[in-house]
Amino acid sequence: MEDNRGQHIGEDQLVHGLPKHMAAVASDAKNTYLEIVSGKDACATCKTMRGMRFDHNPGPVHPHCTCEIKRVARQAWQRRVVAANTLQGYEDTAFERFAAGQVITIELRNLGPFPAAFRLLVDRMEWRATRYLQLGDEQSFDFSKFGDTPVTWEVFLFYLGGEGSSASYSIIG
Numbered sequence: 001m002e003d004n005r006g007q008h009i010g011e012d013q014l015v016h017g018l019p020k021h022m023a024a025v026a027s028d029a030k031n032t033y034l035e036i037v038s039g040k041d042a043c044a045t046c047k048t049m050r051g052m053r054f055d056h057n058p059g060p061v062h063p064h065c066t067c068e069i070k071r072v073a074r075q076a077w078q079r080r081v082v083a084a085n086t087l088q089g090y091e092d093t094a095f096e097r098f099a100a101g102q103v104i105t106i107e108l109r110n111l112g113p114f115p116a117a118f119r120l121l122v123d124r125m126e127w128r129a130t131r132y133l134q135l136g137d138e139q140s141f142d143f144s145k146f147g148d149t150p151v152t153w154e155v156f157l158f159y160l161g162g163e164g165s166s167a168s169y170s171i172i173g
Helices: 043-050
Strands: 032-037 070-071 081-088 094-100 103-112 116-123 126-129 138-144 151-161 166-172
Touching: 043 081, 081 094, 094 166, 103 151, 116 138, 116 166, 138 151, 151 166
Parallel strands: none
Antiparallel strands: 032 070, 081 166, 094 151, 103 138, 103 166, 116 126, 116 151
């Protein structure tokens, strides 16, 4: 005779690798992300992952940690600016090292008064260059790489503008 009684799941037991309070998340993967929400007493690892979003379940949280994984609608997700600054004068350079998601966007804007260009080196492997940008012109580049989030990025920016000219950049990830 088969036993059809439901199994009691205690507060400290895992369901599909997640604590009980996190396992009952409705699945609508193409319209949502899973986001890590850390509590005030969360561990250092979970605090650094606060706000990170994943297409798939990022795995179980630490035992006795106050973080949660919540489902968030895709349109509500806003990437954040991880670095922004101004470059001035001929051959000014900048180096940015930061943690972000698997995709970043670098937005460049010539503040003038002379035409200028940029050269970018991302993770010491991929070079990109802009066309000469006139006063007020903008250009952006997207970069992606695989890895467990947060992903560490290194971006070198080289400004090729006339003496007395300036430009701004922002990196979103």
